[in-house]
Amino acid sequence: MPPEAIQMSCTHKTSRYNYQLLTIVVMDQFGRCQPVQYSLIESNSDWHMAKCMDHFKRANKHWRFVRKVIVDKDLQVVDITRKKLPEARALLCHFQLIKWLHNTIRDRKKMVPTKKTP
Template identity: 35%
Template sequence: MERVVKTMWQGGSKRNKTLRYLKEASGKPILPKDVENLIAEMRRETYTSLDDNVHVSELLRYFGESPVNAVNTFRDQATKMTSCITFQIAHMRRMARKFPEALCMDATHGTSINSFMVTNNVGTFAQHTLIAGETKLNMKSAFKAFKQSNAAWIDVKVVIIDKDFTKLDFFAEELPNATNILCHFHIIDYLKREASKRDYGFTLIKNTHVRILITMMVRTEDER
């Protein structure tokens, strides 16, 4: 049965057809996810190159084969190297379409250290982006892909960003009608780390008071 499925996959058969065959041949309640896992295993068996670049290209091509997924690759014209890769699954696009009003943009570094724990389950991912650096060009490429795959981007009312103040100008250009908000958590964390540097000469006690004052200033509702 697996040999037949492999032949169907290599011949370009659609997943629905493969699913139908597996249900009829096995007589079991096969799920679409089972077909995805089976095909993914077959793909891994076809990998013969030791070049990571080839593997990434193959994975992106396979990912983009699904009509409900969206994948985009951007190259730096100066270096001829890939500088930005974006991808969305159907669930991400659906959530972006249903709840476009608030958009949060954050860059994560060294995520393997924390097993990619970068969400608190309050929101949902709208797009994953791999970039060579947080340059304006890369951010522009990432948001260009987001616009192309999500028509509801025009309904974004609020943009929440981390401590990177350069993003304020970027979103002011891309979303002139949206309100930009700096994330309190990122600002407080950044200022506390800055205050802890030896350059400022704060003692341990002074540094403790400074950290408390930073938190109070950021969270105050008084603009005076």
């Protein structure tokens, strides 16, 4: 089955060497998911992420069928995805989006001056 969607997630500094673990999980048309790639990278810079995407494409002959790529909060991955998988649509992870909204609302409340009543 060719993958219809992939999810890319990168851990941040989980070891004493500060390497990051990039995990790519694919979902087929029936909603079944399975991890297909684990990459240990120095950083999630554009170059490293592009190399990981190139490796994914070499290892998966059906990469052209990918229509959605779900990424975590790192927006630079969206740009790389658009270049490496032009047919796919990049989406932000639902949980990361909710977390961002909560943090934004919390930070705004801190910034709004309160009115003092006489």
